[in-house]
Amino acid sequence: MTTANITPAKSEAPTVLASSLSRRFGDRIVLDQLDLSIAPGEFVALLGRSGSGKTTLLRHLAGLDPVESGSLSLPRTRAVVFQEPRLVPWKRVRRNVALGLRKADASPRAIAALNEVELGHKADAWPATLSGGEAQRVALARALVREPALLLLDEPFAALDALTRMRMHGLVVDLWRRHRPAVLLVTHDVDEAIFLADRVLVLVDGKIATDEIIDLPRPHAYEQPGFIAARRRLLQALGVVVPPAHIVEAPRALAKAAAR
Numbered sequence: 001m002t003t004a005n006i007t008p009a010k011s012e013a014p015t016v017l018a019s020s021l022s023r024r025f026g027d028r029i030v031l032d033q034l035d036l037s038i039a040p041g042e043f044v045a046l047l048g049r050s051g052s053g054k055t056t057l058l059r060h061l062a063g064l065d066p067v068e069s070g071s072l073s074l075p076r077t078r079a080v081v082f083q084e085p086r087l088v089p090w091k092r093v094r095r096n097v098a099l100g101l102r103k104a105d106a107s108p109r110a111i112a113a114l115n116e117v118e119l120g121h122k123a124d125a126w127p128a129t130l131s132g133g134e135a136q137r138v139a140l141a142r143a144l145v146r147e148p149a150l151l152l153l154d155e156p157f158a159a160l161d162a163l164t165r166m167r168m169h170g171l172v173v174d175l176w177r178r179h180r181p182a183v184l185l186v187t188h189d190v191d192e193a194i195f196l197a198d199r200v201l202v203l204v205d206g207k208i209a210t211d212e213i214i215d216l217p218r219p220h221a222y223e224q225p226g227f228i229a230a231r232r233r234l235l236q237a238l239g240v241v242v243p244p245a246h247i248v249e250a251p252r253a254l255a256k257a258a259a260r
């Protein structure tokens with residue numbers, strides 16, 4: 001199915017607005033007067049080398065870290081999915097999804113969210129009995145059941161095998177289309193970023209150094225000419241200069257290795 005990318009109306013207030021956001025740990029400046037705006041319903045991916053500050057930025061957008069310097073405007077409803085599912089082991093799957101919801105309709109809402117990630121049949125299972133992919137789908141259901149205006153994903157597929165990861169890509173795009181939160185997806189994987197996002201950012205030296213619009217019809221695919229060009233620019237932004245032919249010949253391995 002092909003749908004147009006979301007083009008937010010200019011007058012619409014952004015879901016996230018960061019101005020001159022800075023954060024330091026000791027002597028190390030991790031975020032350096034960073035500016036960022038994310039429109040309602042926009043799917044944004046954030047790339048950067050290990051230690052570049054991606055999780056630090058995400059934690060700020062989740063409201064988990066105090067703003068030290070600069071300003072940050074966030075929506076009231078936010079949800080985060082981390083690399084590991086962080087399920088409570090002594091609560092059944094349904095109770096994990098319902099955590100923090102008001103009692104009255106918590107259970108039916110949890111079941112509906114589990115059905116959306118195709119895990120309705122695991123509602124009464126214990127977390128320890130789930131596969132890695134299933135556990136991460138439960139974590140997604142737990143995030144979405146709150147109908148967040150902003151969904152934050154911190155390398156949520158990094159620990160999954162390649163096939164499971166591809167299924168998760170499809171699922172996340174479906175869920176995003178249905179619920180339309182603004183999304184910030186942190187990833188190491190250049191291809192994953194281009195597959196999923198409307199816009200890909202690269203964090204370098206504490207600032208958004210690159211802001212690449214992925215102006216392709218969905219679903220984004222390798223075969224689209226703009227895909228390869230976007231990959232080349234993003235790899236360069238990450239400090240990797242690869243001959244164009246090389247990029248076409250060995251796409252995934254290179255794109256993944258480059259961001260490490």
Ligand SMILES: Nc1ncnc2c1ncn2[C@@H]1O[C@H](COP(=O)(O)OP(=O)(O)O)[C@@H](O)[C@H]1O
Nearest residue numbers: 025028030048049050051052053054055056057
């Ligand atoms: N709570 C903390 N205390 C001290 N240093 C931190 C803390 N959190 C992150 N850092 C440092 O900030 C830098 C960026 O970390 P992080 O945001 O986790 O990077 P990334 O997610 O891009 O790998 C790293 O050098 C890391 O060691």
Ligand SMILES: [Mg+2]
Nearest residue numbers: 054055056154
């Ligand atoms: Mg991180």
